[in-house]
Amino acid sequence: MNYILISPYYPGNFQPFAHRLKEAGVNVLGIGEEPYYQLESKLQNSLTEYYRVNNLEDIDEVKRAVAFLFYKHGPIDRIESNNEHWLELDAQLRDQFNVYGNKTDELKKVKYKSEMKKLFREADVPVVEGRVVKSKSDLSKALDDLGLPVIAKPDNGVGSAATFKLDSEEAVRRFEEEWGEAQVYFLEPFVEGGVLCTFDGLVDQKGDIVFQTSFTYNVPTLELVSGQLDMAYVIQKEIDSKLEAYGKAIVKAFGMKERFFHIEFFKLEDGDYVALEYNNRLAGGYTIDMYNAAYSIDLFAQYASIVTGGECKESKAENQFCVGVTQRDAHEYKHGMNDIYERFGDRVKFVQRIPDAFAVLQGNQIYAINADSQEEVDEIIRFVHERINEG
DSSP: OEEEEESSSSSGGGTHHHHHHHHTTOEEEEEESSOGGGSOHHHHHHOSEEEEOSOTTOHHHHHHHHHHHHHHHOSOOEEEOOOGGGHHHHHHHHHHHTOSSOOGGGSHHHHBHHHHHHHHHHTTOOBOOOEEEOSHHHHHHHHHHHOSSEEEEESBOOTTTTOEEEOSHHHHHHHHHHHTTOSOEEEEEOOTTOEEEEEEEEEOTTSOEEEEEOEEESSOHHHHHHHTOOOEEEEOSSOOHHHHHHHHHHHHHHTOOSEEEEEEEEEOTTSOEEEEEEESSOOSTTHHHHHHHHHTOOHHHHHHHHHTTOOOOOOOSOOOEEEEEEEOTTSOBSOOHHHHHHHHGGGEEEEEEOOHHHHHHHOSEEEEEEESSHHHHHHHHHHHHOBTTOO
16 A cells, blocks of 8 residues: 655654554655655654655645656555645645545535534534625624624634634724635634533544544633633543534534544533534644543554554553643743652653644643543643742
């Protein structure tokens, strides 16, 4: 099997995809922007060949790279990045070279929030009704229908990028000035008191879920950015049965195969959920490493097994919570790394600096710490986030 891995070097914690695929007997071919010498020796050894391009955004240059690898190694069986940023590139390359997996025309339902809503309704899952906005007149009509406050997101966008909370006439005017009708937006009512949570997992070649999990944020991502707040999110030991039912219905409606999925919900004060977004990939950052820590598994190996027609092996260890809790360089905390290790010991699974590109949203340093109970989760978050000037 010839598997082209787009951007095998970045992000660094995704490099095990190359390692586990090679261990599963796959011929792994890399295309990326970094010079070959910049790749660690382990990654070099996992790649049969690496083709450097000047710019992965240049589709013609990347197509030439794929054509060369096709000529040298034979037909390509998979092209994948597992990265939100390259989903469209992956699909265009599969179109061009007739490779298994999502093609461009299949991406519409996972790229456009307005299209996601249709499938959520087909799955009989509650949604927040919204409006597509292409012009200021559309905006005015949508606000008349929906009222304030609303959340405005690019209809085709990633995460919380270019997202606005419109809660006053002044906020609407600021949005109009910054937006300038440059792209299509999607407006939906702001959900008061909603807790942001997810239903995530991996589907096999038949589209059946072979791994599932859920995590919950301490505050919504938009508030994290605007308030530069401390972030914590928690991989759950168990999934609420209602969330699981909704998540499975959505996965079936979208019909994806041999992929990770990441579905965002708001949990309402009455215990019900509303679906927000379907993401046709892994949750970002170090979340896959937290999954592995919480469930004592190796999802990189599980994925490689699925790709090669194998099965996922369930861990015999008991599930735990895994808390991803961050600190920002701009704040002074009572407890630094040494204090955190001293307090939580081997429950600290890893500590990582967060790349600058994501630090505004998440913070500058993340600690992943396992816990057995909600009380321990709360104590971890309190301890790591406690600041010197609090009192």
